[in-house]
Amino acid sequence: MKILEMHIYGYGQLENIKITNLADFQVFFGENEAGKSTIMAFIHGILFGFPTRLQSELRYEPKHGSKYGGKIRIHHEERGYAVIERVKGKAAGDVKVVMDNGIIGGEELLKELVANFDKSLFQAIFSFNLNGLQNIHQMKGEDIGKFLFSAGTLGTERLSKTETVLQKELDSRFKPSGKKPLLNEKLQALHELNGELKKAAAKNNEYENLIEKGESLQQEMIAINRLLEEIGEKVEKLNEWKRIESFVREEKWTRKELDELGDFEFPARGIERLEKINQLIHPYNAEIISISTRIENLKKELAALQPEEDFLENEPAIVTLLDQVPLYEQMKLEKQQCETKLVEFEEKLSVTKEKLHLPLNEEDIFEINTNIYMKSQVEMAARKRQKLVEVKEELEERYLEEKNLLEEVEKGVRAAESRILAKQDRLLLEEEVSYGNDKKGLEGELKALQDKIEFYQRANERDKASRASINKQKKVQFFLFELILVGLTLYGILTKHWAVLFLGALGFIVIAIFMTKSTKQPIEEEMNQTLADLREQEKQLIQKLQAAEYKDITKLEEQLKLDNYRREELKILKIKLKQQQSQYEKVIAKFEEWELESVQNKEKLLSISSELKIPEYFATTFLLEAFELIEQYKSACREKKQLLSRLAQINQQQNKLVEDLNHYENRFLPERGLDLQNSAYLLRNKLKEEHEKQIKCQERRTKLTDLEADLKQKSQELDHLQSEYNKLLNSAKVETEQQFYELGVIAEKRGKLLERLENIESQLAYSILTKQVRETFLPIHNSDQLITECHHEAQYLQSKLKKLQEEQASIKYEIQLLEDGGIYSDILHHYKQKKFELEKAAKEWSVYCLAQEILSSTIEKYKSVHLPRMLAKAEEYMSFLTNGSYQRIHLQKTGPGFLIEREDHTLFEANELSQATTEQLYVSIRLALAATLYENYQFPIIIDDSFVNFDAKRTQKVIELLKKMKRNQILFFTCHAHLLQLFQRENIFSLEKGEVQIIS
Incomplete structure (x- = not known):
């Protein structure tokens, strides 16, 4: 898998960030808190889900309301291109995967793309950070080997x-x-x-008998308590009956009275409602008579007031005409003003035509194109011509300035070249300095060689003592076997058992051959040869040190440093010279561009002059002024035409107004031949009179409508009262008002009995005795005697219960004595x-x-x-990182851990290595784990400043090693600027203030 693009909607401080064209070895550079760790967490979050709120990891939710999440585009080796998007949703976020072949999926498809890796396993194998190395630093010596072995199996x-x-x-x-x-x-x-x-x-036996007797007493006590409870309940019921007896008997009498009255229907508050209806009917009759009289009088008044309807129908036209009368004088004044302006425009047109001095008439002027686009073209061409003049002056100044600067830099370069050493002189100086510096190297090499010789001598002595002991034991064993075989051979000769003789002779020969071979000592010879070679090397080094003639190289080194400084200064000056030449050439190129633009501008001016029908010398000097004069001429002509049109319109309006007034005067006024003002005055007065008549008629009609509605309402209300009166009598099923009153008295008595019955039932509702129990208690007349008998029986049972309790206490005491010693x-x-x-x-x-x-x-x-294949690759990486100093990694025979073999075949445990070498070993194992055991999973390797503790050489070596891992994409995050020189600049992204950009 390779990550090609990332789009961060909102993740921590990063918002709406797009990162495209990620390389196979991509570097992200940024200072602390620039967003490096945020991008790493974003990649982990998109691939494996956002951390939940219960986890200790940071969720990186944006603080400014941005959309939480983002998407990445990847290329999968088998499935092709895909876009993985994850946004805020359920605990780990809502994920959507879109393949380029059109397949769309969610978590299941994403798990297929990441080969069912979880986040922890991915981080352990393919994600490096300082935590792994810090774990090494914090461990005790004996735990480092275990940690490295664990890192080689699981990555952590x-x-x-x-x-x-x-x-x-x-x-x-x-x-x-x-x-x-x-x-x-x-x-x-x-x-x-x-x-x-x-x-x-x-x-156990005695204890069980006591338990059985105690249980028997307990059952008898329970029976007595049950009887006592029944007696108590009976006494309670008798006391309750004594309290409610009078209410029960009164209830029986009340129900009997109600049964005698029987059932009948009578409206609620019937008498009160009947009297109220009678009080309302009489006033309604009087009001109806009064309203009818007033209606007749209004109808007579309406007949006397009737306006002239024909005149009122023409009211809108007449009002409109009267409103135009004051405008008649204004139109006369406007007519005079228009005639004056016509004279002024004629003079203006004459002056403009003289300024243009063109053989054109008004029709030709109107044909000239002066639209917005043409005006824009004229203004742009004029501004361009002015700008070209200004640019030419500026380019001439820059040309002189850049030419002077170029001459100064060339002079400085020639001076710097004269100050540096010649090539032959510098080579001689470097040889002398290098020869002097070899002394320290030779002394260090001699010391290391002497330590190595001492180590091999001690090892040889230990091996000699061990081999002498083993040879002595073998000789004793071989001697015993030889005696046995000689005896066996002699026995075969004496008894003539040739098979035994053959076996004895054959065994004797085999043991003789084995003894001869075992006496050889190839290991000792190899060790001696190694020591001889080392001593020869020591001898050569001593000869070199004795033969060398040393000089005081301090002065030579200073000369070399001075020459280096001058060469750096010359290099900088040459760079400045190159830049200044580039600037000079840019100015020349600008001159060429100016000439091209000037020619294009002249062609544009000539094209515009042709369209505007003006001479060429106008276009090159007064183009904008000529265009403005043409616009003014066209504008003046248009206004002249508008004035002539307005004069005709005013004459037409005046004639129409006079005609319309004469028409209405002849139709509705008795006078004839009036002037305009008198005719309008009389028409307006007539409108006022007819309106007054119309208003009075309308008032009378409104009042008449109100009275008729009032009469109708009163009649309906009277009918409703009469209907209610009849309903009351019908509901009581009587025909006369007297019968209604008599039935009301009986209904009142029945209501009081029902009210009393309701009070009694409310008293009995709180009694513990149900209705059926109360019926059984009615025959009882002496409840006090029954209560006394129940008390005597309860006292007898309580005395019996007390005796049983005393007996039970005695048994419990005996059981307690047994329980003190513990019950079985x-x-x-x-x-x-x-x-x-x-x-x-x-x-x-x-x-x-x-x-x-x-x-x-x-x-x-x-x-x-699995481990041998991983160790072979780790050895290859370790040898590369240490320049061959450490070549082999051996697995310990007992327990987890590794032994590391140096180039001189010395073995070290992990805790015996230096801190930097231990880190190199850890990196080798982690990279080998990804390259061997997980080679089929080509995920990106993500590294976050994991090598900051390395020196420059170690860092360069580990970067070279990473560049060789072509199967995996490398995403390298760092905050150290000195590391950037190890990478190609086009592969470096700079992170700054929430933005990502390529370093230029």
């Missing part, structure tokens, strides 16, 4: 942590000779309970409970034990199957 220290946790859990549960672990404590407690259980078994059943229950707890704890211990065994077997399988 989780394997070593898991093994430690399992062992800790096992030790906390059981130790063979321990006392504090959980299983040890439970075994001891179970042993003690077993002894107590045997003692309690003897007292309780101890047995406690014993079984402890045994169950022990079995449960043992199962937990076995689970951890089995997990440890599975982990150990998995590690062993990994060591034998």
Whole structure:
């Protein structure tokens, strides 16, 4: 998988950021808090989901309301191109995957693209940061080997942590000779309970008899208590009956009276409602008569007031005409003004035509194009001509300035070249300095060689002593075997058993050959040869040191530094010269551009002059002024035409106004031949009179309508009252008002009885006695005597209960005495409970034990199957990073960890290496893990300043190693500017203030 593009909608401080064209080795440079860690977290979040609020990781939610999330575009080796988008939604965000072949999916499709990796595994294998190296720094020496082995299996220290946790859990549960672990404590407690259980078994029979007798007494006491409760309930009911007896008997009498009155219908508050209706009917009759009289009078008044309808129908036209009368004088004044302006425009046109001095008439002028586009072209051409004049002056000044600067820089370069050493002189000086510096190197090399010789001498002495001891033992063994075989051979000769003789002779020959071979010592010879070679190297180094003649090279080094400084100064001056030549050439190129633009501008001016029908000398000098005069001439002609049109319109309006007034005067006024003002005055007065008549008529009609509506409403209300009166009589099923009143008296009596019955029932509602129970108590007349009898019976049962309680207390005391020593059943229950707890704890211990065994077997399988291939690649990387100083990585035979072999075949454990070398080993293992065991998963390798503790040489080596990993895309994040020189500039993105840009 390769990441091609990223679009961050909102993630932490980054908002609406687009990053495109990511290279195979892409570098992100930025200072602290520039957004490097945010981009790394964004990639992890899009591929594997946003952290939930319950997790300790940062969620990077934007603070300014931006959309949370983003998308990345990838290329998958098998599935092709895809866009993965994840935005805020459920816990880990809502994801959408769109393939270029049209397939759209969600989490399931994304899991296929990332090969079902989870976030932790991806970060462990393909994501580097300082945490892994910091873990190494914080560990004790004996834990470093375990950590490196765990990093070589899972990419992190989780394997070593898991093994430690399992062992800790096992030790906390059981130790063979321990006392504090959980299983040890439970075994001891179970042993003690077993002894107590045997003692309690003897007292078990006596205890059971007492228990049975106590249970019998308890049953008898329960029966007596039940009887006492029944007596108490009976007494309570009798007391309640004594309280409500009068209410119950009154209820019976009230229901009897109601049954005698019988059922009938009578409206609620019937008498009151009937009297109220009678009070309203009489006033309504009087009002109806009064309203009818007023309606007749209004109709007579309306007949006398009638306006002239024909005149009022023409009111809008007459009003419009009268409103135009004052305009008649204004039109006369406007007519005079128009005639004056016509004379002024004629003079203006004559002056403009003289300024243009063109043989053109008004029709020709109107044909000239003066639209907005043409005006814009004229203004642009005129401004362009003016600008070209200004640019020419500026270019002439810049030409002189750049020419002077170029001459000054050329002079400085010639002076600097004269100050540096010649090439031959510098080579001689460098040889002398280099020869003097070799002394320290030779002394250091001699010291290392002497240490190596001493190490091999000690090893040779140890090997000699060991081989002498082994040879002595072999000689004794061979001598015994030879005696046995000689005896066997002699026995074969004496008994003539040729098979035995042959076996004895053959065994004797084999042992002789084996003894001859075992006496050879190729290892000793190889060791001696190595020591001889080392001593020869030592001798040569001593000769070099003795033969060398040393000089005081301080002065030579200063000369070399001075020459280096002058050469750097010359290099800078040459760069300045090159830049100044570029500037000079740019000015020349600007002159050429100016000439081209000047020719184009002249052609444009001539084209415009042709369209405007003006001479060429006008276009080159007074183009804008000529265009403005043409515009003024056209504008004056248009205004002249408008004035002539307005004069004709005014004459037409005046004639029409006079004609219309004469028409209405002849039709509605008795006078004839009036002037315009008198005719308008009389028409306006007539309109006023007719309007007054119309208003009076309208008022009378409105009042008449109101009275008729009032009469109708009163009649309806009277009908409604009469209807209500009839309904009351019908609801009571009577025909006369007298019968209605008599039935009302009976209804009132029945209502009082129902009200009393309701009060009684409310009193009885709170009684504990139900209606059926109250019926059973009605025959009782002496409830006090029954209550007394119940009290006597209760006293007898209580005295009997007291005796039983005393007997039960005696039995409980005897049981208590037995329980002080422990009861068999309780101890047995406690014993079984402890045994169950022990079995449960043992199962937990076995689970951890089995997990440890599975982990150990998995590690062993990994060591034998997968680890050799990974170690071979890690050795290759380690040798490259250390320039061959460390060449081999061996797996320890017992326990997790590695042995690292130096070029002189010395073996080191991980904790014996320097901090930087340990980090190189960790990087080699991590990269080898991605390149071998996970070679089928070509995910991007993400690195966040993981090599800041390396020196310059180590950093350069690890960058070279990363560049060789062509199968995986590398995303490298750093805040160190000195590392940028190791990468191509087009592959570096700069992060600054939430923006991403390529370093130029």
